[in-house]
Structures are given as structure tokens and as C-alpha cells.
Amino acid sequence: MKKRLPFRLEIAGIVLIGILLVSGLILAYLNSLNRGNPIPLDDDSLTPREFPTFDDFLNAYSEANESEKERIITAFLKEQEVYGFPMTNLTHATFIYLGTPPTETVLVVGDFTEWGNDPKTMKRLEGSNLFYLTWEFDPDARLDYKFVVDGQWILDPLNDKTVMGGFGPNSELAMPKYVQPEEIKYFPDIPHGEIKYHENVYSPQLSNSRTIAVYLPPNYDEAKQYPTIYAHDGLEFMTLANMTNVLDYLIWKGEITPVIAVFIPPISGEERISEYNPNEKFADFISTNIVSLIDSMYSTIQSPESRAMLGVSLGALIAAYIGYTRAEIFGNIASMSGAYWYNETIILQIKSGDKESIKWYVDWGTYEQDIMNGSKQLVQVLEDRNYDYIIQEWHEGHSWGNWRAHVDEALIYFFSS
DSSP: OOOOOOHHHHHHHHHHHHHHHHHHHHHHHHHHHHTTSOOOTTOOTTOOOSOSSHHHHHHHHHHSOHHHHHHHHHHHHHHHHTTOSSEEOSSEEEEEEEOOTTOOOEEEEEGGGTGGGSOEEOEEOTTSSEEEEEEEOOTTOEEEEEEEETTEEEOOTTOOOEEEETTEEEEEEEOTTOOOOSTTSOOTTSOOOEEEEEEEEEETTTTEEEEEEEEEOTTOOTTSOBOEEEEESHHHHHHTSOHHHHHHHHHHHTSBOOOEEEEEOOSOHHHHHHHHTTOHHHHHIIIIIIHHHHHHHSOBOOSGGGEEEEEETHHHHHHHHHHHHTTTTOOEEEEESOOTTTOOHHHHHHHHSOOOSOEEEEEEETTOHHHHHHHHHHHHHHHHTTOEEEEEEESBOSSHHHHTTTHHHHHHHHHBO
């Protein structure tokens, strides 16, 4: 006959099993949080590591026999897959490329190199086809980049994180303290707005036509009235900035009041420059024809404090120009990475003209030097003229990966519920 364990030991065993089960569930949950997110190099949760730092890998490689060097590279790359590429810590990122025997030169280009203007050359690891570059970044920086391999521009093959830009996808470097924007995602279980398209909207001032898109908030009700925001580069705000997702999310969370968004594209890339470089005919088209169309077809609040202009780069330049010169129509201006270096006319107009009742949202990235300098000039004028404004500075570059993550800041500032 099998002897039964004492009651206290049975209880202890049950408790121990329970602890192990709970621990396993917690570990599984933590692992799920890290899926798709590189684990910082100073995270000790997965110790021991064979190569805790890139220097550890370099040392191991240099000390290895010739017959072991290939194994060291393979082991290093396999281990780093868990943590993601580029290899990062709080102050530096190491870009890594594994070439083939014909590979001669590998460059890194991106937001932090002014793209093609100041490429960084990767160093070949002696006796191998592995190339690397270590560079210093802010702990919360987020930047777009590509490799140029013997003259050919490619995505980083080791990095599965990409972000769409105006010229296609780029690889994304996100430093350990960067927080990925939740609001740009599509959440199927929350209420969604509706998109209405208006084709062949004619401009008598410019003698051309374009299609504009209008976002109506969830549960749009003609019996109610809504504020409006007009976005230049409208197609890109929809496709690259996921702005409709942002609007859905902020309205659902109760962070902004329901708002109508009007997405206005330029006719073409070439026409964009002429339209957005303070153009009085284009300004008149927007403030007269487009605003009248929207106010006649939708239930809007027809006052300047309930209308906003939004733009990035040259789009911010024209948003500032239209908003300031038509302050009786638009009372809010969002300037994201404004290209005031390209044309500072509007800054001079604000400096010498009448002070208008306008709220300003102004931001820039520290990796877009000319943009930052021009935006700071604008802010100084706004400060001198005692405007209501907020500014935001991000450790990012001139890209939609930057702007999509911060359009919520402007929306909340203008339309906080």
C-alpha cells in the first residue's frame, strides 16, 4: 500500500505547482510584449548572452581561430535576431550588413546623414563579408534609413521594421526609449468614420481640378455641428500618416471632440512646389471654394476658432500663409517641419503685420537642421507677438514616420474634448 504524503507536504506541493504555473504565464505574457520589439542590450532578462555588446562580438571574433570565425559571425547574428537590428543601447546603434564576396562598399544613408548628402561608410570586419557602423543617437530617436551596397539602394535585410515614405519604404531605426504610436493602428472593434470623395473639384483661380476626400466622424449627425481641419498633402496624410486611424482613435478615447477632416492633394509633385510656395491663387481657392463647398455640404461650425489648417514641410508653409492671411476663416495652424528656409515671406509678414487671433502648433525634428532653424525663427516671432502656441521637438527626421506619430498632438491641442 502506497504511503500518503503528510497533509502539509501536499499543500506545499500544490502551492509550488501554482507558483510555477503563474510564473510560466507571466513569462509568456512578457515574451508576447516583446514580439516585434527589439530588446535593449542592457536588458538582463535573457542572460546569459554570448555577445552582450557589439564589442564582445568583435573581441570574440578577433581572438578566434580562423576555423572558428565563421561560426562566431553566425552565432552572433542568430543571437541578435531575438533583440532586433540595428543593435542598440541607450546611446548608440550599430548597423550590420552581411554581404557576399563581390561586395566592396556599403554606405548608410538616412535622416541622420541628410540622405545622399553625407553618407556614412560601413567598415568591413577583417577577413569577412560583414560590414558595420556604430553611431551615436538620442535614446528616444526614430529615424528612416537605407543601405547603399555598391551603388544600389536597399532596405536593411536584417531589419524587418519598415516605414513608408514619399518615395517608398525605408528601414526604421527606433532607439530603446522611442515609444511607437498606438493611435496610427487600425482597431477593428472601435467606431470608424466615413470617407466621402469629391471628384473634379474645379479651381477657377488655377484652372485645374482635383479630387478631395472628407472624413466624417463616427455617428456623424446632420443635426450637430462639427469643427473642421484642412490637411495639405491630403492623400499622404491618409495613406502615410494613417490620419483617419488617428482621428478614429482620439475620438473613441474621448481625447478630441468629433471633427471633420478635409484632405486636399496637390495636382502633382511639380505643381505642389508652385502651389505650396505661398501662392495667392491657391490660397484663394482653398479659403473660398473649398471652404464654401465643405460648409455647404456638411454640418460645420463656421467660425475661425473651429477651423484648422495642417501641413508638413512645404505644406506647413502654405498652411501658415493661408491661415495667417485668412485669419477671419482659419483660427488654428499646425506647422509640422515647416520649410521656412525655402521661403521666409510668411515669417516676415507675421513679424510686421497685425496680430491675428490664431493658435499655433509648431514642431520639428532635431535631425532636419534647416527645418529646425526656420521653425525656431517662426517661434521667436510668435513669442515676440504674443501668440498662443505650443512647440514640440522630436529626435526624428524629415519623414512621414515622424509626422504620423505626432499629428495627434496638433489635433488634441486644437480640438480637445
